[in-house]
Amino acid sequence: MLRLFQFFKPYVWNLFWVIVFLFVQSLAELYLPTLMSDVVNDGMMKGNSSYIWKYGSYMLLVALGSSLCSIVGSYLSSIIGVGFGRDIRDKVFSRVESYSLQEFDKIGTASLITRTTNDVIQVQTLIVMGLRFMVYAPIMCVGGIIMAFSKDKQLTLILAVVLPVMLLLIASIASVIVPLFKSMQVKLDKVNLVLRENLTGIRVIRAFNRLKSENERFEKANRDLTETSIKVNKIMAAIQPIMIILMNFTSIAIIWFGGHRISQNEMQVGDMMAFLQYAMQVMFSIIMVTIMFVMVPRAQASATRINEVLDMEPKIVDPLHGGESDGKRGYVEFRDVTFSYPGAEMPAIRNISFAAYPGEVTAIIGGTGSGKSTLINLIPRFYDVDSGSVLVDGADVRQMNQKDLRAKIGFVPQTPILFSGTVSENIRYGKTDASDEEITHAADVAQASEFISKMKEGYNSQISQGGTNLSGGQKQRLSIARALVRKPGIYILDDSFSALDFKTDAQLRAALKKETVASTVIIVAQRAGTVMDADRIIVLDEGRIEGIGKHKELMSTCSVYREIVSSQLSGEEIA
Template sequence: MLVLQLVSVAASLSLPSLNADIIDRGIATGDTAYIWRVGGLMLAITVLQVCGSIGAAWCGAQVAMGFGRDVRGELFAKVGSFSAREMNTLGAPSLITRTTNDVQQVQQIVLMGATLMVAAPFMMIGGVAMALTESVRLSWLILAAVGVLAVAVALIVRKMVPGFRQMQARLDVVNRVMREHLSGVRVIRAFVREEREQQRFADANADLTAAALYTGRLMTSLFPVVMTVMNVSTVAVWWFGGHLAQDGTMQIGSVTAYMTYLVQILMSVMMATFMVMMLPRATVSAERITEVLQTAPSVTASANAVRPAALTGVVDFDQVSMTYPGADLPVLQDVSLHAEPGQTIAIIGSTGSGKSTLVSLVARLFDATAGQVLIDGVDVRHLDPEVLWGHIGIVPQRSYLFTGTIASNLRYGNPDANDADLWAALEIAQARDFVSELDGGLEAPVSQGGSNFSGGQRQRLCIARALVSRASIYLFDDSFSALDLATDQRLRAALRPWTSRSTVFLVAQRVSTIMVADEILVLDDGRVVGRGRHTDLLVTCPEYAEIVDSQLGASV
């Protein structure tokens, strides 16, 4: 690419001198043969210049597009390694903006750098050298023009950097409001809050527009400055060069060549100006991208990570506490438990008591801030995360399906599962009937987030996805809440043989879902206030008895 740029620049710099020769030697003496000969040479050089420019632009585009592809890939991989802690800190809307808009800004500056800025310095230096060969006495014009232009650009760009930083931050806000609007459109309509949401978006949009107008005005002010300097310089060359030509110290062709070289020099400065215009915003975007790439995931594999061939699923909590960053109080305090394969450990408690956090610690979606979580006697922080996650089947509190088909979603649990395995998991999850009635069956389409299914259907498909994995540990985080009582009962009955060799953690709000669990943990403000079987807890744990009474009343 550099060679192509140099060829194009050398061709551009040679043409004005050849044109001056035609004027001063060909036209002035009437030597038609000389005119044809030099004109043919100029035509050949022009063809060479065009080929060099096209080749350099093609190479520059390849470099810039490849750079953008690689950075987006790195960002995606990095975000994929984040735990929920980093996701909450950076925010999904901001991460989307950084992966798309910010990468585009940096990619554009790479493209301009590969095409314009590689040629600009050579054009400027070469133009100065060639201009001096035409006339040294007019060199002060170059110094004056370039100096004025450089000072003006520096003053304007100095104000652009904070403007672009504010612009990107406000773009994050617009994306956040839009994302919340799209995700919560049903809630918005249910509460008739369309006007409020429109006002929220209008305010965010107005703030972004104001920031964009501020930076836009600064950017547009560069063009008049550049054009003014260029036009004044051109007039000055003709004025002072004309006097030199009149005195006989400079020929007309040399004045023409000098003016062309000055224009080329100023064009190089203008190309650099275009780069400078984009540089502040690209700098801000690069800082935001770098922030993501330099964020260290809080959940990582230890240097001497243990990679057992298999995990049986024995889980121990040893005085575990968990405090979220910035929180004043721990969400879990001094939790200890022991669970073995074949056991179902149910967890119940009031909202915010730490139930979801507890099962998240088993899957190491977070790391405990005190104590140890052990699987098969090994601290989860010392297990290779890929091995750990490969032995865990999880059904999150919010049922989520990916765009594709039912089969592709179920095979997230096991890519090698055959159709028989998928139907078996659907049978256990009480989803076989409605899936078999769909056009295409397992190949029935799934919209983004599974929006073409009801809440109960999504939940059952997510349960089936976890069951396909044939995991050693199953984590059901309030995964039966959208099911009616009859379906809930059938599913749990079908689930027992399937999980007979697995350890099951079951978070639930309904007492009927956990009554037959081998052990029930009752959480209150992050502490275990009761443990045991249903009948025992009715006597020994007032908190549990209160929950049961509120749900089942006299039927217990």
């Protein structure tokens, strides 16, 4: 928790004034019982009306001053707390954006969402409340004890008995409640995970009639969280009545022993009333601290989770000095590359060596799990190789600035990802300053202009989150248009024609060939028909290259390629 206090730096002056105003408020509230004591002793008991009016007016002014300080202090503490939360969210989001895919896989998307939202809110709430209570309560507690002692030393012995009991009770509650709060955050992660999977996979769930089992799965996670929350709230609910009982018994004890001292002329009525108020102020301040102790464990658990995000160092970082290219725009080379996913027993790809040249189409084909997508994910450096090297324009990608590297690449992922917004905004995502003519041209090449023109508002038509109001083929074509609009030196198309019919597939490949005449095109495909015309076909099997060459060469030299082609095409199509 203390490590997050570095985010207080922009709010130092606000924090200073919060302390000042709360300090003044505390002094005002500590002074009120003394004024009341004087009014009772020297005004009411002596029948002095002018004294009552005079010191009653002082009490009113002090109360108004206390209220004003409370309002200003609360306002400033809210500004600090909300700003503090905003700054942490910004920092966490920026940190997450710098992660490689390995860090995402390690923490999990659902947990990252929880840490950026709920965990930050827990810490923010503690700050807003803490700035009030952690300044105000200690002053009231210490000041109340001092003022009570000044009124009557013997009655202070009552507080000497009650306060340790309260503190012991708080410590006992904290020892039980801290592990429960930590457990709650983990269980909240689980609920978010199940909910996210259900929302994103609703089509599959309905298609397989799994609604009942998914409801049961969510209910189990939700019940687990609920039971822990109920257990925590039961403990918290028990605090208030116990504290109130202690306060009532303390009041009875003060009145009982104070009454005896008044009857023996050892104490005045006003002093006993003031002592009673000071005792209540002290106990209320301890209750405030108790509330804080209830909030601190959960915020501490949240702070630990936030720090885990901030402390995790991305494994893929930019070098201190970027590598220099040799001037070959679009040249890609793999030199004896081997890569394994974290925790995997076997490498996903092994000893991969090949080169892709500008003006040529390099196709990668292979069975499911052969390592096709893994291989192309190494080019934009989504992962780092275990051994060997990947070169772009003659420079090792590990020696290049990630931003500069990815600016050279037009990437179309296997699963097309679209964002909420208009059609033109999604295409312009590839190049923020693209003109309307550039967007239209990219859509024409991607064979997307036909269905866009049929949409109600054309290029201004809204796309829902994830592109759920478009078909699979439409999403693929918009993803290709997004890559085309930036006119990169390297195009990477990861199985980007799988949802297209054969006619659209052929038209798109023909238009793409004209558009990318000076660029390197790397296509991953399942269809043999998509790769037959490529300048170079790389055949993968179980993470190894089984053959490299043109279609006719591979048909005679590579058995794996022959099996793939013969399983998909007729003899006439192969010929």
